[in-house]
Amino acid sequence: MYFVYEIEFFSNKSYFSDLISAFARQEQMQVDVIQSNDKIVMIFDQENEQIEKFLNGMKDVLPASLFLGKGKHYFLDEKPSALPVTKVNLPVNIAPCPTCQKEMFDVSSRRYYYPFTSCNHCGTQHPFLDRYPYDRTHTVMKFLIPCSHCQEEAKSNVLRLDYPLISCIECGVSIRMLDKESEHLALNKGDFRKLFEVSGRAIAAGKNVLMKTAHGYRKFFKPTVEYSPAKSILLMADANGLNTHLMMITQEFNALLSIERPLLRVATKSDDLKAIYGSSVQVKYPDDGMTILLAREIMNAGLQYISYVECNADEEADFLVDFDLPIKKQKDMKLFINQDKKLFVSGERIVFPTVVENSKNLVSIAHDLACVKTDNLSIIDSLEVFDSVQSDMLYVLEDEAFEGGHSNEHRFSQWNASMLSVIAEHDKVGQKAIGVHFDGTLNFLYYNGKEVMNVVPSIPFESDNLWEKISTLREGSDRLVVNYKKAYPEVFERLDNLAGDMDIFEVTAIVLGLENESLEGISAQALSFLGKGGLQVDTRVKDNRFDNYAFLTSIMSYQLGGVENNLMCYSIYESFGDYIGEIVPQLIEKSKAKIITLTGETFANQSLYGRIQRTLGQYNPLMNKNFPIGKENAVYGALYL
Incomplete structure (x- = not known):
């Protein structure tokens, strides 16, 4: 007899199931973790008395996820056979998991107020990727030598075993703060904490701070009726303020606080926000280490929210918070929610990179994304992270500024590939459709x-x-x-x-x-x-x-x-x-x-x-499930032209 616990998980992303497996190794729990397209299944030997303790312990380790659904349990007389799964190491671009966030706010940790804290299953990894395959030598972290503590941790910590981006304050990325008169470099725990504290107080006092984050440069400020740029995004620093200032359904609340941290348009509720933004506003919950630490200091300064605009490094600001490592910014993912229906609208983060089936030896390119075959797997990611590859065919979106010089190159239209992306996702290839x-x-x-x-x-x-x-x-x-x-x-x-x-x-x-x-x-x-x-x-x-x-x-x-x-x-x-x-x-x-x-x-x-x-x-x-309903689905649909 076997005890089976099943969780709905509507994604092909593996960071959630991998985290469960890592936690099981940490707790020395014998469990088979199997993921399919719409669920994660955990199979236990019923005689194991530690099952209840293990399942309760997962609550402190697993993050909220917008892909997560209901759970259920049942018993089986025979153990189901698991199909072999080919795994590829892809860098994620999500918020830190609960364990990593605890480290960031634990003064005894080597990562206290260290904004680049992450593990194999969370954090902003993709911005530091140089090219595939994803290992340290192919990231911008290759210039930093892990300290002895990190080297030992990469061998012993189940969450960071051989983790490509392992680092801490002692050996990791330095950040600095500049104003018009001076420069302050963060070298230790106190410096890192002070830098974010000064930034938070400056914004609360009406100043603006230009900060380099893993998602590019953002100019943070306190929004007012007099100053709220049209494309500014509301950053809700305090989760308790969500229901105070915004009018949301439960699904929107859960999505904003999920580890994926999508961008969501939400109706305003408080008079203050209505006066600034009108009836609705684009909202984010802190989504990377830099923003999470800033949000904590914003709350300490007495604010529940601030705003930001995405901008370039040369944007005028009262203060600049910066670091030297180059990053590859992904476009933020907009999410649309209608009752229980969730749709990715446009963007790259969360969805890409991803592995897809591709029986043909072809490369497709659309909107600076490419589907490339590597080691018998096809990965969709930013064009710039792939080296040159050999293929029988090249499909390029019409009007895309790309000159491949391939002898068998074809141009395709957006509407053509977009429709085929839905047809393929729902296994309807070959069936007539409107x-x-x-x-x-x-x-x-x-x-x-x-x-x-x-x-x-x-x-x-x-x-x-x-x-x-x-x-x-x-x-x-x-x-x-x-x-x-x-x-x-x-x-x-x-x-x-x-x-x-x-x-x-x-x-x-x-x-x-x-x-x-x-x-x-x-x-x-x-x-x-x-x-x-x-x-x-x-x-x-x-x-x-x-x-x-x-x-x-x-x-x-x-x-x-x-x-x-x-x-x-x-x-x-x-x-x-x-x-x-x-x-x-x-x-x-x-x-x-x-x-x-x-x-x-x-x-x-x-x-x-x-x-x-x-x-x-x-x-x-039918609409796209795992891909945006907007233009970015074309790179996948082109595989079925």
């Missing part, structure tokens, strides 16, 4: 089991000569242009002099006068609408094709009629939802397909997502 790709432009696709076709493409949008295109759209459009110029002369002039290619949502944000001139700005406004129904925005013209200019004309007409921005933005998404809900059933009937895929980060909006669930919910549309 796809909707909505990422700046809206396209309706058909997959016949062999290739993807764009059957209802958008009418191309060009932002130059905008007024000429609008005035000739239909009868009466010229009068709209005249009236709009009188009512909004500054906006009219700006639209008359647009430079470069801009997508429809950037132009729409300008029309509405939003501070954040992007899809993100429109989405934030839509979230602030508390009504039950919107207006019908024109989303198509002849042949059921979406026309960007008709769309803009409709918005301008409502604007002239005095419609508020939040209602307008809500109506935009609601109208798109109705349009999609009308076209897809027509395509299903014509093609007899039974599968629907949805791709593109535009779907990460509560108004649109909710409308799609009402109009297409009966078809159970």
Whole structure:
């Protein structure tokens, strides 16, 4: 008889199961730990009296994870056979685990206030990777020689056995703080603590601090009504302040505090935050050693939150906190939550690097990510961490600035690879499907089991000569242009002099006068609408094709009629939802397909997502599970072209 404890874990990432295995070795517990695509299974000999103690002990070792679900236990007469699993050592980029965080705040530890504290199963490892394979000689840590304590620990500590990035204050990365007059170098525990303490007090006093973190340079400041840049991110230093200042469902709260630390747009609750950010704000919980230590000192200075903007090293600031090692910054991962549904929207951190199946000898490249075969495994990661490789084929995203010089090179479109990424993730390759790709432009696709076709493409949008295109759209459009110029002369002039290619949502944000001139700005406004129904925005013209200019004309007409921005933005998404809900059933009937895929980060909006669930919910549309629904899924989908 065997005792089995099973935990839902909806990811192919192994850091959670590896941590369980390490803890078992530490506690000398005999247990088989098996991970599949959606769960982690622990199999014990029932006669072991230490099982309950072991399971209770795991609570102090295991972190919260956004991939984690429910647990259950049961008994088996026979021990199930474990399938052999090929493992590859990939660097993670998550927050420190509970054990590592305890060290950072234990004054007796060699890592007291040391921001680069991590172990085999946690921390910001990927930023220090130089190239594969992932070992110390291929990281920027190769320049630092571990002290005798770290060398011994790499042999004896189950969490850091042969850990490539092992270091401490004695042998690790030095940090320094500069102002306009002096420089302070942290060399010991007291120095490290003092540096973060001074930084926290400076921010509380209204100064700003430019800090190099494992996620790049961030400029931290105390947000006010007078100073809150459009793309600033709220850093909630105190977990107790989350429910005080933000209006969240349980799933959002758990996701923010998970070890993955995603970026989440959340509704504001307190009057202070509403006055600064409006109805919603992008929120983070401290996600690397530098930010975690700063957050502790922010709390000691009496604040529950601060803000930051991502920036370059030459950004003006009152203080600079820096270190000399180069890092490879990953784009932060935006997460979208609708009840129990979690979707990665865009970014690299958390999702990449990852191992995928790839039966072909090909390399795919998209958005500076590459899928490369190494030692019979295919890894998706940043292009710059791979050495040159040999392959039979090279697939490159169209418009990607990459010259491979391969004799068998193919260019592919975003919508094509995005749809195939969902098809492949759900094991539907070869089955007919209808796809909707909505990422700046809206396209309706058909997959016949062999290739993807764009059957209802958008009418191309060009932002130059905008007024000429609008005035000739239909009868009466010229009068709209005249009236709009009188009512909004500054906006009219700006639209008359647009430079470069801009997508429809950037132009729409300008029309509405939003501070954040992007899809993100429109989405934030839509979230602030508390009504039950919107207006019908024109989303198509002849042949059921979406026309960007008709769309803009409709918005301008409502604007002239005095419609508020939040209602307008809500109506935009609601109208798109109705349009999609009308076209897809027509395509299903014509093609007899039974599968629907949805791709593109535009779907990460509560108004649109909710409308799609009402109009297409009966078809159970499929979306990416382990990859972003936005552009980064293309590097995986290209493997199935």
